[in-house]
Amino acid sequence: MSTSSGSPESWISSFCSLLGHEYFAEVSEEFIEDDFNLTGLQTQVPMYKEALEMILDVEPEDDDDDDDEEEEEDEDVSGDGRDGTTHRAHGERRAHSRMASDLSVIESSAEMLYGLIHQRFICSRAGIQQMSEKYELGHFGICPRMNCNQTRALPVGLSDIPGEDTVKLFCPSCLDVYVPPNSRFQTVDGAFFGRTFGALFLLTFPEYDLSKSGGDSVQNLPRNTDDKALINGIYACNVAPGLGPGKIYEPRIYGFRVSEIARSGPRMQWLRNKPADMAVLNEAVRFAGEVEENVGTDNDDESMNLNNTTGRETTNTSRRRAPAINARLRQQRQNQNASPMTLDTNGAESEL
Amino acid sequence: MDDFVSESDSDYASYWRDWFISSRGNEYFCEIDEDYLTDRFNLTGLNTEVQYYQYALDLVTDVFDLDCDDDMRESIEKSARHLYGLVHARYIVTTRGLAKMLDKYKKADFGKCPRVHCNSHPLLPMGLADMPGSRPVKLYCGRCEDIYNPKSSRHAAIDGAYFGASFHNIIFQVYPALIPTKSAERYVPRVYGFKMHAAAALVRWQNGHFDEMRRRLRKMDVDHGFKKDEPLFIDDRGDDLDLDDEEDDDIAAEMERFEAGRGIVIGGSGEAVDARE
Ligand SMILES: [Zn+2]
Ligand SMILES: [Zn+2]
Numbered sequence: 001m002s003t004s005s006g007s008p009e010s011w012i013s014s015f016c017s018l019l020g021h022e023y024f025a026e027v028s029e030e031f032i033e034d035d036f037n038l039t040g041l042q043t044q045v046p047m048y049k050e051a052l053e054m055i056l057d058v059e060p061e062d063d064d065d066d067d068d069e070e071e072e073e074d075e076d077v078s079g080d081g082r083d084g085t086t087h088r089a090h091g092e093r094r095a096h097s098r099m100a101s102d103l104s105v106i107e108s109s110a111e112m113l114y115g116l117i118h119q120r121f122i123c124s125r126a127g128i129q130q131m132s133e134k135y136e137l138g139h140f141g142i143c144p145r146m147n148c149n150q151t152r153a154l155p156v157g158l159s160d161i162p163g164e165d166t167v168k169l170f171c172p173s174c175l176d177v178y179v180p181p182n183s184r185f186q187t188v189d190g191a192f193f194g195r196t197f198g199a200l201f202l203l204t205f206p207e208y209d210l211s212k213s214g215g216d217s218v219q220n221l222p223r224n225t226d227d228k229a230l231i232n233g234i235y236a237c238n239v240a241p242g243l244g245p246g247k248i249y250e251p252r253i254y255g256f257r258v259s260e261i262a263r264s265g266p267r268m269q270w271l272r273n274k275p276a277d278m279a280v281l282n283e284a285v286r287f288a289g290e291v292e293e294n295v296g297t298d299n300d301d302e303s304m305n306l307n308n309t310t311g312r313e314t315t316n317t318s319r320r321r322a323p324a325i326n327a328r329l330r331q332q333r334q335n336q337n338a339s340p341m342t343l344d345t346n347g348a349e350s351e352l
Numbered sequence: 353m354d355d356f357v358s359e360s361d362s363d364y365a366s367y368w369r370d371w372f373i374s375s376r377g378n379e380y381f382c383e384i385d386e387d388y389l390t391d392r393f394n395l396t397g398l399n400t401e402v403q404y405y406q407y408a409l410d411l412v413t414d415v416f417d418l419d420c421d422d423d424m425r426e427s428i429e430k431s432a433r434h435l436y437g438l439v440h441a442r443y444i445v446t447t448r449g450l451a452k453m454l455d456k457y458k459k460a461d462f463g464k465c466p467r468v469h470c471n472s473h474p475l476l477p478m479g480l481a482d483m484p485g486s487r488p489v490k491l492y493c494g495r496c497e498d499i500y501n502p503k504s505s506r507h508a509a510i511d512g513a514y515f516g517a518s519f520h521n522i523i524f525q526v527y528p529a530l531i532p533t534k535s536a537e538r539y540v541p542r543v544y545g546f547k548m549h550a551a552a553a554l555v556r557w558q559n560g561h562f563d564e565m566r567r568r569l570r571k572m573d574v575d576h577g578f579k580k581d582e583p584l585f586i587d588d589r590g591d592d593l594d595l596d597d598e599e600d601d602d603i604a605a606e607m608e609r610f611e612a613g614r615g616i617v618i619g620g621s622g623e624a625v626d627a628r629e
Pocket of ligand 2: 465466467470473493494495496497498
């Protein structure tokens with residue numbers, strides 16, 4: 001915590017400069033001071049008010065009962081030539097005014113609270129902007145997968161609830177998640193980044209060229225290339241550039257491909273596959289029924305409609321519905337020509 | 353380095369090899385048997401590949417006794433490491449070598465797969481080519497069948513030819529019990545509980561291929577290696593199988609008004625939960 005002389009360090013910036021906290025953005029005080037942004041957090045951390053004060057380097061209000069000794073210390077601090085009452089001085093004084101056990105509770109509450117605010121902040125306009133600067137500076141590291149060409153990764157949580165899992169790295173090139181390479185990140189709660197940030201980042205900054213190596217400086221996509229067709233808000237060339245033909249491992253022994261029929265043959269190639277023509281993925285095109293390539297998914301839309309008519313209502317009124325009779329007919333047809341497993345499959349896919 | 357120089361007169365211990373495999377950065381190598389190294393048949397062709405071949409071999413087998421200057425010594429040392437690596441690639445596909453690498457694999461000496469859904473499955477070192485000097489060593493995960501870069505720069509500098517492009521596949525053929533159970537568990541990017549549209553469309557497309565593969569293998573009566581009939585939509589930690597199905601849609605689609613009647617899963621979700629470990 002020893003800061004070199006000069007400006008006092010705020011709680012937030014000292015928290016963010018701790019080892020293992022390299023992924024964190026510095027949440028602006030403005031964001032924290034807006035009560036709306038903290039909605040619902042009061043009940044999530046013990047000693048909420050004190051924790052919030054600690055984060056904001058605010059003096060606790062119940063300071064009146066400070067005894068004389070502390071007053072003296074306070075003077076000593078300001079007498080040191082440090083600029084008046086610094087944040088750190090506040091921290092020290094606060095430390096004296098509380099039981100040590102309280103303080104450690106507040107300290108850990110403050111970290112928890114900061115993390116939960118951080119989860120929201122990095123999805124705000126200011127926060128995601130700050131994260132994009134960190135992304136450009138390579139603060140989040142790179143994808144460990146060979147065929148991802150060391151593309152920059154993003155910190156994400158697999159859950160929004162604290163205490164469930166540690167922070168992971170999401171790779172926009174293979175759309176998979178990885179354990180950060182350094183063990184110091186394995187104590188950082190994934191909920192402090194949350195499930196939304198990774199995908200929201202890609203939707204917010206569609207212009208980054210995701211095929212570029214983290215070793216190179218960040219580049220935007222070239223203007224006006226054929227690949228710039230949009231797939232539902234993402235440029236086609238930016239949909240998993242690390243996947244697809246040529247980027248899928250093919251096991252070989254002495255140059256001969258290991259057959260799928262072999263017990264040790266390939267089973268996971270689908271996970272790294274991608275259609276050669278990304279237009280196949282364009283929902284608008286698919287919906288018009290013009291696409292043939294989507295293997296095993298031809299019942300997709302039907303099962304969706306079926307689910308909609310038999311299942312729960314959704315709030316979206318513009319949603320297309322198939323007539324109930326049609327849905328039933330389709331269900332019969334599916335039952336006739338498909339194994340129970342394929343039925344599951346269809347349900348499964350509509351769920352995606 | 354001093355150890356083997358000062359005690360190279362011993363006949364019994366493998367000083368150079370001990371030193372080599374215990375050096376930092378050489379954790380991926382196993383110790384090659386003396387018998388293997390001294391059988392000239394196993395070294396066929398390497399004399400043209402390795403400079404100072406005979407001296408290098410003497411060094412590796414602890415019979416080196418040339419009196420030479422430091423530069424020469426350094427060159428021979430370098431050749432010895434190269435020679436050891438090239439023999440290593442041949443040795444690890446022998447019965448003895450495979451067994452030694454298997455031990456190291458079980459101890460996760462080669463590291464663990466960084467992919468979250470591989471649950472720290474141990475990795476195997478591999479080359480992308482058998483020709484020396486082409487590409488550095490990579491790590492293969494038998495669970496996701498993909499290739500990863502070593503974390504440490506020390507390892508990333510090792511020639512992949514010292515492991516070869518076949519070893520990591522041969523080991524699963526020789527020890528079929530080693531083939532990991534495959535899992536279709538996977539990550540799906542989301543925004544506020546909604547699946548990211550482009551990614552979700554790709555996942556659906558990939559799942560179609562997965563399903564087709566399983567059908568194909570079943571038809572040929574080949575074990576597909578997945579737990580029973582693992583349902584397709586194994587997702588990130590299964591948390592989408594509960595309440596947030598209600599709002600299961602993708603935000604990009606919402607934004608673009610592609611109202612394609614997105615679905616809500618009804619059948620099969622219960623089984624999916626059970627099938628996940
Ligand atoms: Zn990747
Ligand atoms: Zn893996």
